[in-house]
Amino acid sequence: MTLAYVLAGVTMLALNAYVLLGGADFGAGVWDLFARGPRAARQRAAIEEGIGPIWEANHVWVILVVVLLFTCFPPVYAHLSVALHIPISLLLVGIVLRGSAFTFRAYDSTKSPVQKYWGRIFSISSTITPILLGVCVGALVSGALALPVGGDFLATYLRPWLTPFAFAIGGLTLAVFAFLAAVYLCVEVHEQELQEDFRRMAIAAAIAVGAFAGIALLLGSRDRLPVMGSLLTQPWALPFQLVTAVLAVTAIGALLTRRYRLARLAAAAQVSALMWGWALAQAPYLVPGVHTIESAAAPAITLRLVSYGLVGGACVLMPSLWYLFRVFKSDSMSAFERVDTAEYRRPKGE
Amino acid sequence: MTDLLAARTQMALSLGFHIVFAVIGIGMPALMVLAERKWLKTGDPVWLDLAKRWSKGTAILFAVGAVSGTVLSFELGLLWPKFMEYAGPIIGMPFSLEGFAFFTEAIFLGIYLYGWTKLSPTAHWWAGVAVMVSGTVSGIFVVFANAWMNAPTGFEIVNGLPTNIDPIAAMLNPASFHQALHMTLAAFATTGIAVAGIHAWMLRKNPQDVFHRSALHVALLVAIPASLLQPISGDISAKFVAKYQPAKLAAMEGQFETERGAPLRIGGIPNEATRETPYSLEIPKALSFLAFADLDAEVKGLEAFPEEDWPPVAITHFAFQVMVGLGTLMMLASLWVLVLWWRKREVAESRPLLTFLALLTPAGFIAVEAGWVVTEVGRQPWIVYGFMRTKDALTPMPGLVYPLIGITLLYCFLGVVVAYLLWAQILKTKPMTQEMRVP
Numbered sequence: 001m002t003l004a005y006v007l008a009g010v011t012m013l014a015l016n017a018y019v020l021l022g023g024a025d026f027g028a029g030v031w032d033l034f035a036r037g038p039r040a041a042r043q044r045a046a047i048e049e050g051i052g053p054i055w056e057a058n059h060v061w062v063i064l065v066v067v068l069l070f071t072c073f074p075p076v077y078a079h080l081s082v083a084l085h086i087p088i089s090l091l092l093v094g095i096v097l098r099g100s101a102f103t104f105r106a107y108d109s110t111k112s113p114v115q116k117y118w119g120r121i122f123s124i125s126s127t128i129t130p131i132l133l134g135v136c137v138g139a140l141v142s143g144a145l146a147l148p149v150g151g152d153f154l155a156t157y158l159r160p161w162l163t164p165f166a167f168a169i170g171g172l173t174l175a176v177f178a179f180l181a182a183v184y185l186c187v188e189v190h191e192q193e194l195q196e197d198f199r200r201m202a203i204a205a206a207i208a209v210g211a212f213a214g215i216a217l218l219l220g221s222r223d224r225l226p227v228m229g230s231l232l233t234q235p236w237a238l239p240f241q242l243v244t245a246v247l248a249v250t251a252i253g254a255l256l257t258r259r260y261r262l263a264r265l266a267a268a269a270q271v272s273a274l275m276w277g278w279a280l281a282q283a284p285y286l287v288p289g290v291h292t293i294e295s296a297a298a299p300a301i302t303l304r305l306v307s308y309g310l311v312g313g314a315c316v317l318m319p320s321l322w323y324l325f326r327v328f329k330s331d332s333m334s335a336f337e338r339v340d341t342a343e344y345r346r347p348k349g350e
Numbered sequence: 351m352t353d354l355l356a357a358r359t360q361m362a363l364s365l366g367f368h369i370v371f372a373v374i375g376i377g378m379p380a381l382m383v384l385a386e387r388k389w390l391k392t393g394d395p396v397w398l399d400l401a402k403r404w405s406k407g408t409a410i411l412f413a414v415g416a417v418s419g420t421v422l423s424f425e426l427g428l429l430w431p432k433f434m435e436y437a438g439p440i441i442g443m444p445f446s447l448e449g450f451a452f453f454t455e456a457i458f459l460g461i462y463l464y465g466w467t468k469l470s471p472t473a474h475w476w477a478g479v480a481v482m483v484s485g486t487v488s489g490i491f492v493v494f495a496n497a498w499m500n501a502p503t504g505f506e507i508v509n510g511l512p513t514n515i516d517p518i519a520a521m522l523n524p525a526s527f528h529q530a531l532h533m534t535l536a537a538f539a540t541t542g543i544a545v546a547g548i549h550a551w552m553l554r555k556n557p558q559d560v561f562h563r564s565a566l567h568v569a570l571l572v573a574i575p576a577s578l579l580q581p582i583s584g585d586i587s588a589k590f591v592a593k594y595q596p597a598k599l600a601a602m603e604g605q606f607e608t609e610r611g612a613p614l615r616i617g618g619i620p621n622e623a624t625r626e627t628p629y630s631l632e633i634p635k636a637l638s639f640l641a642f643a644d645l646d647a648e649v650k651g652l653e654a655f656p657e658e659d660w661p662p663v664a665i666t667h668f669a670f671q672v673m674v675g676l677g678t679l680m681m682l683a684s685l686w687v688l689v690l691w692w693r694k695r696e697v698a699e700s701r702p703l704l705t706f707l708a709l710l711t712p713a714g715f716i717a718v719e720a721g722w723v724v725t726e727v728g729r730q731p732w733i734v735y736g737f738m739r740t741k742d743a744l745t746p747m748p749g750l751v752y753p754l755i756g757i758t759l760l761y762c763f764l765g766v767v768v769a770y771l772l773w774a775q776i777l778k779t780k781p782m783t784q785e786m787r788v789p
Binding site: 018028052053054056057059060062064065067068072074077078079081082088089091095096098099100102103104106107108111122144153157193290298299301302305306309310312313316317320321323324327328332 | 384406409410412414416417418419420421423424425426427428431432434435436440442443444446447450453454456457458459460461462463465468469480488515516517518620646675745746747748753756760763764767772774775777
């Protein structure tokens with residue numbers, strides 16, 4: 001196990017964290033779009049309260065992934081940036097609109113006539129962005145990025161990602177994000193009616209995850225993608241798939257029996273298992289057919305210094321993140337919560 | 351429009367857009383922390399009100415800064431993949447550290463903005479301090495990476511490829527210190543002056559308003575030291591450029607001839623064809639003195655370099671004049687305030703000074719933009735000074751004018767919305783404490 005493999009693993013961990021945290025924030029935006037019925041306004045309020053304080057921090061995971069990629073595996077970053085120029089550009093538009101519109105909605109007055117449009121932009125971009133992210137991953141997994149860069153425009157910049165398989169992964173990503181969001185919201189809301197709403201959404205999303213995973217598997221086998229071969233034939237493949245299946249069944253079972261904390265744990269584990277299955281199936285390739293972890297790795301000294309930086313950074317980051325989630329996501333309310341504002345205004349106890 | 355020009359324009363636009371929000375993200379936490387500290391000490395609600403209203407504006411601006419910064423981290427690859435492949439292993443280090451610093455900033459900003467009733471007042475104040483420190487550190491690391499493009503060190507070229515990489519030497523290159531100092535001071539000066547200007551404008555209508563008086567006071571506390579130190583930091587930068595990037599200095603000054611005792615040119619329109627800078631006010635020998643601390647030092651003119659290595663002269667010269675001019679005005683405003691304070695007079699009662707400050711509201715931002723034009727355009731045609739030309743770093747993707755149009759429309763839209771929201775939701779609404787204070 002070389003340092004390059006360790007850093008590839010850390011990059012994957014950061015992506016995993018982005019999916020579990022940032023992904024769920026996108027998923028919450030999807031439910032904002034689909035909020036219906038008599039409790040739609042309350043659903044939207046719960047979503048806003050759930051992601052407001054944390055989405056910016058959760059979003060930084062993707063920046064960490066990008067930075068690790070260009071520092072530790074620069075040819076991979078360059079290759080993906082060229083081959084996926086168009087979907088990544090569209091993805092960025094989605095990221096910009098989602099974040100800005102969410103903040104504009106939160107800070108614009110509810111009386112403002114444009115306020116409802118911010119909500120619309122927020123929820124639509126929350127829905128499109130995950131699809132584009134999944135399309136990029138799907139194009140990468142499918143091995144279509146191995147084409148020489150700079151040839152025919154269609155063949156180089158469009159065909160690799162305009163495939164049914166890539167869009168199936170796009171759909172899978174959207175379903176996964178929505179699934180995570182709904183499961184988390186089940187734990188976070190305290191009103192039973194809302195909890196039931198989000199539970200129904202979570203079950204619907206779980207079915208969608210299964211459906212898109214099935215479609216992706218079928219398309220992948222039809223196209224004889226090499227990654228499918230390893231998913232079926234490698235020695236780790238069968239136990240890994242069993243574990244994923246058990247986690248999926250656990251998540252659904254916990255939702256059906258309203259054990260939401262267990263559901264949250266199982267859902268997060270199931271999604272992580274999906275991601276690591278992809279990573280294992282594609283290893284040692286970072287870009288199938290082009291760059292492996294070893295061939296794309298930066299010089300040893302860069303890798304060593306980055307790993308020191310990661311250890312140092314984690315020492316700051318982990319306690320900070322723990323504090324963030326303790327403040328906003330712990331069930332027991334802190335002593336200062338719901339203190340009347342007028343009282344709070346007098347710190348000296350005048 | 352060629353793909354190269356489209357890519358350069360898109361990069362300039364994206365950086366120019368982001369930097370406004372980055373500067374505010376560094377400067378505003380200092381103001382909020384100072385105001386909240388006053389509240390903790392005095393219990394006077396006007397300070398709490400101030401910190402809260404400032405944090406409302408910061409929330410909007412920080413979100414746009416975070417997403418436009420994300421765009422940049424991808425755009426480096428989308429537009430300049432060959433540069434990133436070349437430079438990634440060398441300058442990835444400051445980017446990684448910046449990643450962690452920005453992460454910390456985002457975490458504590460979330461805690462600060464949403465934690466008013468969830469934390470004890472002291473813990474809340476410390477969260478603000480964490481935002482301020484991590485925001486500043488994150489800016490410094492990004493500037494380190496840019497400094498390397500001006501003073502590339504920490505590697506050797508063997509067979510056309512960077513080898514024997516030393517990321518620490520690259521991070522601590524000769525340009526790092528002075529660029530980071532200049533940018534950090536700029537962030538505090540710009541934010542301080544801009545906020546002071548807004549509240550000065552309000553005070554022109556009602557000089558007795560305690561809310562705006564308090565706001566002006568805190569903003570000036572941040573603006574004055576930064577804008578007084580900035581000329582010194584600028585001098586350090588100029589001496590560096592004179593030594594390491596003589597072509598950039600020559601372009602900044604519109605200096606075509608190599609001469610001893612070179613004059614400092616104020617104004618003027620450099621003409622690359624005739625190799626002259628007419629219509630300028632020349633201060634004899636001042637450039638030689640400022641660049642090398644010697645009245646008769648030789649300053650290399652652009653003629654000393656092949657024309658293919660010239661940066662666009664007029665743009666660089668003009669931007670440099672704008673930056674120095676506005677920086678000087680900001681310094682003068684600070685001195686004026688200090689004189690009034692020394693004579694124990696209220697700033698709010700000097701109407702001319704209030705007008706001057708109000709007019710300077712955008713000055714820092716324009717100076718920052720102009721300063722980055724000097725740094726970036728002045729480095730052309732190089733992306734890594736002396737090693738890699740910008741055109742050689744460009745992506746092979748054709749039709750780059752379309753993403754340029756897209757991002758221009760997107761950022762224009764966002765800019766208008768942000769301006770509208772700040773005006774409608776913050777400037778137009780009355781502070782809670784204002785009614786109690788102002789009869």
